[in-house]
Amino acid sequence: MEIIRTEDLTYTYPISSKPAFRDVSITIDKGEFVLLTGPSGCGKTTLCRCFNGLIPHFYSGKLEGEIMVAGLRVPDHPIHELAQHVGLVFQNPENQLFALSVEKDVAFGLENLGLPRDEIRERVDWALKVTGIYDLKDRAPYELSGGQQQRVAIASILAMRPEVIVLDEPTSFLDPLGAQKIFEVIDRLNKRLGITIILVEHRLDLASKYADRVIIMNEGRVVLNGRPRDVFISDEAQLVGVGIPKATMLYKLLRENGIELGRVPITAEEASQMIREALTHDRG
Amino acid sequence: MNMFDGFRFRRVSSPIHDMDPRVKFLYVLVIFAAAVLFDQLLPLLVLFVAQMPLILVAGVKRECMRSMRGSSLFAVIIFATNMLSLYLYSGGGYGSIPSIIERSLAMTFRFMVLVESFSIFFLTTSPDHLGLALEQSGVPFDLCFAFTTAIRFVPVMAEEAQTIIDAQKARGLELERGNFIRRVKNYVPVLIPLLVNSIRRSLELAEAMESRAWGASPKRTNLYVLKMKRSDYYMIITSLIILVLAAYIRLYISIPSIYELLSA
Ligand SMILES: Nc1ncnc2c1ncn2[C@@H]1O[C@H](COP(=O)(O)OP(=O)(O)OP(=O)(O)O)[C@@H](O)[C@H]1O
Ligand SMILES: [Mg+2]
Numbered sequence: 001m002e003i004i005r006t007e008d009l010t011y012t013y014p015i016s017s018k019p020a021f022r023d024v025s026i027t028i029d030k031g032e033f034v035l036l037t038g039p040s041g042c043g044k045t046t047l048c049r050c051f052n053g054l055i056p057h058f059y060s061g062k063l064e065g066e067i068m069v070a071g072l073r074v075p076d077h078p079i080h081e082l083a084q085h086v087g088l089v090f091q092n093p094e095n096q097l098f099a100l101s102v103e104k105d106v107a108f109g110l111e112n113l114g115l116p117r118d119e120i121r122e123r124v125d126w127a128l129k130v131t132g133i134y135d136l137k138d139r140a141p142y143e144l145s146g147g148q149q150q151r152v153a154i155a156s157i158l159a160m161r162p163e164v165i166v167l168d169e170p171t172s173f174l175d176p177l178g179a180q181k182i183f184e185v186i187d188r189l190n191k192r193l194g195i196t197i198i199l200v201e202h203r204l205d206l207a208s209k210y211a212d213r214v215i216i217m218n219e220g221r222v223v224l225n226g227r228p229r230d231v232f233i234s235d236e237a238q239l240v241g242v243g244i245p246k247a248t249m250l251y252k253l254l255r256e257n258g259i260e261l262g263r264v265p266i267t268a269e270e271a272s273q274m275i276r277e278a279l280t281h282d283r284g
Numbered sequence: 285m286n287m288f289d290g291f292r293f294r295r296v297s298s299p300i301h302d303m304d305p306r307v308k309f310l311y312v313l314v315i316f317a318a319a320v321l322f323d324q325l326l327p328l329l330v331l332f333v334a335q336m337p338l339i340l341v342a343g344v345k346r347e348c349m350r351s352m353r354g355s356s357l358f359a360v361i362i363f364a365t366n367m368l369s370l371y372l373y374s375g376g377g378y379g380s381i382p383s384i385i386e387r388s389l390a391m392t393f394r395f396m397v398l399v400e401s402f403s404i405f406f407l408t409t410s411p412d413h414l415g416l417a418l419e420q421s422g423v424p425f426d427l428c429f430a431f432t433t434a435i436r437f438v439p440v441m442a443e444e445a446q447t448i449i450d451a452q453k454a455r456g457l458e459l460e461r462g463n464f465i466r467r468v469k470n471y472v473p474v475l476i477p478l479l480v481n482s483i484r485r486s487l488e489l490a491e492a493m494e495s496r497a498w499g500a501s502p503k504r505t506n507l508y509v510l511k512m513k514r515s516d517y518y519m520i521i522t523s524l525i526i527l528v529l530a531a532y533i534r535l536y537i538s539i540p541s542i543y544e545l546l547s548a
Binding site: 049052054057058079080081083084087088090092094095096097098099100101103104107108109110111112113114115116117120121124140141142156157160 | 410411412429432433435436439440485488489490491492493494495496497498499500501502503504505506507508509
């Protein structure tokens with residue numbers, strides 16, 4: 001069942017003459033884990049802003065085409081209504097935490113919705129536990145590492161129980177280990193809770209294995225859209241210049257040299273497994 | 285950076301910290317009124333000493349000492365100007381030097397009592413509690429939110445300013461050079477990036493707020509509520525007794541000066 005659909009979506013920022021992205025037509029199904037990537041400035045962030053109505057309600061400018069999210073036409077519904085269906089996690093964790101304690105921050109959205117206090121309490125505790133930061137609930141934001149802050153940001157979105165969570169480069173301020181932890185949390189939300197995930201990411205080596213689908217944008221257009229293996233193996237992906245996983249690159253190199261591994265690997269583990277198999281096969 | 289440490293409120297628990305901020309504020313007002321009622325040294329000294337147990341119970345002795353030390357320059361100025369003006373007008377009945385000193389000391393202690401009670405209030409009230417108190421006193425939520433968010437970002441901005449200063453110094457900026465005007469000008473390359481960053485930050489904050497359903501419901505809930513406890517009522521009663529007592533003493537009891545007591 002589809003949860004997001006855009007048709008020939010084109011958007012131009014107010015003072016800009018050129019569209020930030022154009023003719024984007026994509027469909028995202030409920031429960032999917034979609035990885036959105038592409039070179040800097042290709043319009044990924046701008047597209048994400050459309051999913052919860054920041055565009056066109058917060059940023060004015062010109063939005064053409066159709067966009068439906070959770071059965072709602074985005075231009076017809078205010079952000080606070082859309083925000084209950086689509087949660088947006090931003091790049092800089094520091095600038096999305098307002099309160100003086102973790103717990104209060106996670107409660108912020110629910111307080112805005114005017115939910116009863118007992119329910120807020122229940123949902124906050126739940127979100128803190130799912131993201132593994134329950135022990136931090138009384139800390140102040142400046143007492144947390146970047147990775148912990150980002151998990152607070154995810155928890156505060158999760159507490160609003162959206163169907164879709166969009167994360168715009170959530171790990172770009174983090175080290176690889178911190179990034180890995182964030183990906184694991186996101187994967188848990190997707191696999192255990194069935195939340196649809198749209199993850200904007202440059203670290204394809206780490207993130208690819210979780211995705212059901214990869215969408216690559218370039219210069220404001222969607223250029224590739226499909227299963228991770230199919231997308232990464234295509235020559236076009238290499239031309240666009242996204243960081244194709246090293247395992248897939250290795251596969252391509254081997255294939256050019258006449259060695260066929262059978263399946264396209266995405267992670268280092270997969271690749272080493274396949275190479276080991278191929279070697280024993282050779283000897284046998 | 286030290287200057288901003290005060291904004292890093294540490295979550296500690298003590299009978300004073302746990303007190304309702306509104307009650308604490310009432311207490312500060314009462315002390316304020318009492319300090320203004322009296323102009324003799326003895327009662328002001330009593331007020332000053334009587335608050336010390338609160339500081340000890342709250343465990344903020346060190347922080348309190350620091351704010352007292354911070355205001356000591358002011359205290360000296362107050363003492364000196366009082367001495368000077370009383371001496372010049374000594375025709376009025378404050379003739380002898382000891383009584384001029386005593387009166388100047390009284391004015392200084394009046395100031396110190398105010399510093400002391402404000403310190404107790406701010407050192408033991410978390411900004412969160414303060415915001416909540418404002419909210420429950422009927423201040424519009426937008427304002428309360430602006431207040432707590434501003435406090436939340438003080439340490440962040442301080443850190444950012446330090447980073448910018450370091451980066452500009454690495455590029456050859458010399459902050460501590462030249463006369464006063466020159467020094468102020470030196471800060472321009474620090475202030476501009478700081479300003480630009482703040483604007484960007486506020487935009488990002490606004491986006492994040494919108495994404496969390498800001499303004500969804502006209503009747504916003506708050507996770508916390510301030511509820512008066514038994515001890516809070518005791519504190520209210522104590523504050524009122526202090527007020528009544530102070531007024532009574534002021535009106536009906538003649539207060540001896542310490543100098544008289546000593547010389548008698
Ligand atoms: N608030 C804005 N106002 C005007 N133009 C903008 C705004 N934000 C982005 N743009 C422009 O829109 C285009 C797409 O930017 P966008 O931020 O969506 O790219 P991105 O894919 O997210 O890049 P990155 O990987 O660097 O985050 C860029 O040309 C950018 O200059
Ligand atoms: Mg971006």
